[in-house]
Amino acid sequence: MSETGFAFSAEQNQFRDMVSGFFAARSPMGRVRELIGLGLPLDRDTWQALARELGAQGIHVPERAGGSGFGAVELGIVMEEMGRHLYPGPFLSSAVMTTSALLAAGGDAAEGALVALSSGDRVGALLIDTLDDPALLGTGLSVSDTGRLEGTAPLVPGAANADLWLAIARDQPSGRLGLFQLNDAPACQPLGSLDLTRPLSRVVCAGLSCVRLAHIDTATCERLWDEWNVALAHELVGAAEALLAGTIEYLKVRVQFGRVIGSFQALKHRCADVLMEVELAKALAREAARTIAAGLPARGAAAMAKSQAADAAMHAARAAIQLRGGLGFTWENDTHLWFRRIKSGEMLFGSPAQQREWLVAHLEATA
């Protein structure tokens, strides 16, 4: 934990403005709604423009592997804006989950995939047997000595859009965990998902041919989890800020009892509480990203960032619905789309309660 604060550089702030402008122009809410209505096909033009114009998919990938050579801080900027604009592309699954796994694996074999993902030409998905706890990785997926992937990945984000497949599975002869690349696309069963902008699939692997990119150890798995959680924490912060801003806007114009409802103290105070919670979440998320970018252990920082961001964002979402009255509960109002995205952000890679447990376990282990 650093003693003094940090601020974004002018370049980082400029990058944020570019990302925000990109989503505002290329993925406004009308477009998000349209894609949801169509069953969320990949808008490949926008996806590729995101890579071409901003290098977003490879923002944290070294330049030699086709990336921009930045790190977790800049990835956090992208995720924050993605939460703010509710971008529905498979960024979390491809650019965060799959790409981080490839970066962790390292080596030449991974580099080809990294180049393909960073350029936006391919969309990655990662098959894992748990979204809850890295300690459970490898309990459901295994690779036989003939290089065949077996087992079930019960909840896979972004599978419907993917054309580059990785898996974390247990190497059966050795019993060690490894990162594998599949040679063919598996059969995906789309699942009814709470989050309409980030649907899940179930993937059953019955002897799929794959190659091992690397062995990975438990510490690496935990590190991946930390990185994913920190990315999600940023997204949750962006979503919470968008909801709060929209709520404030509504409170300033909506009239009841002859006065703007934003003048009612109980409503004002609720917004103040949400802002305070979101400000703490933002500070924790940024510090956690900086910790990861510095290559430092991030277990505690990630747990704090994720739990606070999820709780703050859920409060923001509940307030956003409540303070809009019946309107906020309608399908036509966009609030529930954020509510759903926040709920999925809350529960992916460990609930807030799980994060808190990990935090204390970490502090006790390092005391």
Place this chain on the structure above:
Amino acid sequence: MSETGFAFSAEQNQFRDMVSGFFAARSPMGRVRELIGLGLPLDRDTWQALARELGAQGIHVPERAGGSGFGAVELGIVMEEMGRHLYPGPFLSSAVMTTSALLAAGGDAAEGALVALSSGDRVGALLIDTLDDPALLGTGLSVSDTGRLEGTAPLVPGAANADLWLAIARDQPSGRLGLFQLNDAPACQPLGSLDLTRPLSRVVCAGLSCVRLAHIDTATCERLWDEWNVALAHELVGAAEALLAGTIEYLKVRVQFGRVIGSFQALKHRCADVLMEVELAKALAREAARTIAAGLPARGAAAMAKSQAADAAMHAARAAIQLRGGLGFTWENDTHLWFRRIKSGEMLFGSPAQQREWLVAHLEATA
């Protein structure tokens, strides 16, 4: 759990008015303050009048043992008013803890003590080795085969005023739990206590002569705990209602910014929330008392009543301090005396978290 609600009878309501009137006249806050200033000596006149005029100490004791022959519902009425008026006499320790233990033990030997306690002639205290969990009873106090009590009761309520001593201890030869009456007063070490109206002592027993009144089993210990918690739940409800009423009164007269502060919506809403929580606590406490009075299993009802009452009362206490501004934080203002009493009510016989754990354990055991 009953299907239909119950209401107090006219007689019960009249009894409540008498109890409330008694405390208002005989133990107003000025008198409570005075006794605290004197180190809380027993006001024997008031104590005996409480027994003589209201039969409060023996309200739940059968008439043949000198009591009024009522039960947990009427005991709850007394406790609720005690919390409302912050009566500082050793009622919980003598009339609730010690008397319930004697009632549970039963038999002729207990009857003499019950008569003495019900009449207000004697003040009882019960030595136990835990205030947290009935399952820990008998881990610190034991009685040798020559009838000598050994061990420490680390936290004993009401010891300073007691002249009739009981103990729950493990009978060493048999290893069974028993209720014992001491032949002589033990040495008490008064402890600095958060609750100024219900101080604690530490009692070290080094071979004190005692007689066994009865053996008691684990189920009886749990039942005692339930009864004590239900009594405390009533006290917490009474204390919370007193604080809320006082807060409302203050909010109606205190002026800031040219208006009565009770017109500020944030303050109004906080009071509404407290009232709602207290109403639920009151309903749970009354139902739990009725369950005990009916001789039915009360584990779940007691746990719910105690946890809800403690949480509601702590909210009422925090609101009472906060909404009085600086005044509520002063020693001279009575609010902190209730805050302290509520804190002790919260933690005696199991914290709210402990109660919640017991509730689910009970529901699972009986599912």
Place this chain on the structure above:
Amino acid sequence: MTEADDSARERAIRAELGAWLDAEWSVDRPLREWRETLVAAGWAAPAWPKAWHGRDFSHAETMVVSRLFRERGVVGAASTGPRSLAAETLLAHGSDSLKQRYLRPLLTGEHSWCQLFSEPGSGSDLAGLTTRAERDGSRYVINGQKVWNTSAHHADFGILVARTDWDLPKHQGISYFVIDMRQPGVEVRPLRQMNGHASFNEVFMTDAIVHEEDRVGAEGEGWRIAQTTLSFERSGFGRDRAADALATRTGRIYAEYAEEVRIAMEPYRWYPQRAGRPDLLLSLARANGRINDPVVRQEIARALTLAEGARLATSQAEARRRSGSSDVIPGGSIGKLAASVIARQCSVAHTLIAGSHSLLAGDDANAQGLVAEILLSVPAISIAGGTDEIQRNIISERVLGLPKEPRFDTGSFRDIPRNPGRA
């Protein structure tokens, strides 16, 4: 009456009604025809006045009728949905002409009704409504939009509040009407909620027509009359839920009745989930293997304690009311606020129990998608029927006696700031 009188009266009613049922009741009769008979005989709504299809029965006498209907499996008058609201209001405030025309077909189920009160621009502040009713000779021309209108898509008539005078203070310029929903000027659109159900409608009125004789009460009396409707609504509609069980029986009339109930109840299918389903917590925690997690147990215990506390608070208040005690907190605001807290706590517990399975919805999800439906429905409970904020205002002002909010909506309605809208 003494108890002996009571029981003599009960025997008399049972005898008369029993004989009549022996003669008339048959599970093979068509539903509508049976109800015509029922209404004509005065057994459809015995509590109503004799002049209007009833028998002037007391509450106790009416209960005897319901009991016998239940015992014999008899289908009663149509009482689903907003019908009862319309009926009670018309009985209390309607002209003879209104009662004459609407009460009978309402009881027989021939006509279906809806309620046209809330507007997009006036939710918590119902009296701020801006739907116009402009007089044009012996008729009114209605323009405006209503919202949250359950069953409007199959309603024949609606009870409507609209503004007839814009110069009076807000509560005084409102009038109360019966509107024919089957006219060109009335358009009903379904309104989908965030949980995917479409239980409500929006109703757009463009130069819709109401005849003078379909005004309830005098011009400007609308707000006062609406209070009758609202207080009946708050009391829970008076619907005989026990009668729903008839829908599962076999026989021609039961099949027709089941269809009537199915249509009327469709909008309410998700209501149990809105309340958070504390009843499912322990079983889902067991099924998901989370029952031994101490943190999960805490959240479950919180939810169960709150739910049981609210249940007991209601039943004890009811018992006190019955016993004539003055120690009764008026109104249902405390219970309504508690319901919100309970539902939210259930949401927290369900999320924790389901873990990453709470990411799923529909048939793929845990517990047949109920958990997802709970998470997406609970936000409604603190809004519908009066927001938490309104309940807290009511509790603090009416129960605790704290001062009212300062008012900014006195004087002519025309001059009060309001939301931009069509009207």
Place this chain on the structure above:
Amino acid sequence: MTEADDSARERAIRAELGAWLDAEWSVDRPLREWRETLVAAGWAAPAWPKAWHGRDFSHAETMVVSRLFRERGVVGAASTGPRSLAAETLLAHGSDSLKQRYLRPLLTGEHSWCQLFSEPGSGSDLAGLTTRAERDGSRYVINGQKVWNTSAHHADFGILVARTDWDLPKHQGISYFVIDMRQPGVEVRPLRQMNGHASFNEVFMTDAIVHEEDRVGAEGEGWRIAQTTLSFERSGFGRDRAADALATRTGRIYAEYAEEVRIAMEPYRWYPQRAGRPDLLLSLARANGRINDPVVRQEIARALTLAEGARLATSQAEARRRSGSSDVIPGGSIGKLAASVIARQCSVAHTLIAGSHSLLAGDDANAQGLVAEILLSVPAISIAGGTDEIQRNIISERVLGLPKEPRFDTGSFRDIPRNPGRA
């Protein structure tokens, strides 16, 4: 200035001050005498104007002086307690006569000061104060009561706001004074808090006298001038806490300094407990054998997360401010509100950790009574220095731009409803 200039300037200051210290500084000098020398040489408050004991130093230059003082263990000017508040206000708004008389003995520690702002009848609404200052020739007669006056029991002078005109609007009728605390009309009584400490006082003024030349600024300017005091107070007093370490050194001057610090700091002894002591949670949980309880771990994690979040939010905002970013939320209200939430969460966690030991207080209790002191001190943090409610008003109005509360305190102060009081 370039960096090279900066470092040349730093070397020059260090050379001049170093030489002067070589000549003057000694740990064996009496504290008061040393400070007279320090003030005379302009090193006591180098940021102050040259005309008033200072050197017109920039912030950076002043830091060079502090750093050298720290390196050499030099005791600086008296800065404890409300002295700095008085000094900054007098420098900004005082007449030459006021500065002439009060600044020097304030720096040397000869005079001790207190602040007389809050009143029993005006807490959140400071401008509603009712202490009267009535003109009587060239003097004012003061009547009224103040409260929460830290160190008033040993103060020589107080900075006082009182009402000089009751017909003007509330903010306009207030004037600002220096009052001599050692006069018969001023009575100071200690005020004990619920945690047992007596850190504050009540001050009763009965026909107390203030001379015209002890008025700061013009009549009616008091509210504006008080803002200087309050903003300096909010910024944390500017007190050099690093200097406290000197109190532990040996030598005559350090002993005298230690006594000065001890007296001044006495009222603040419980302040760390007021903040909830998140730093103690893990160690106490270990010591009490509760560290493996999952429910306890949740509450500890909540507290630590909030505390770390607030710490980072502050330091990141500071870094953004330094980097010249406009993305800085003004004021400390968010941090102040967070501090309340953190402290309350710590209370919850400490209670759970201590179990029935939280029933004890004082030396008999867990952790030397710290837990009891925490439980009894935390309620202050959401009140002192502006209640949570005031912070939420500020955040929602100034940061989020929501409308202000409607005002009921405009027009002549005489006509505004207020609390009954002595004045």
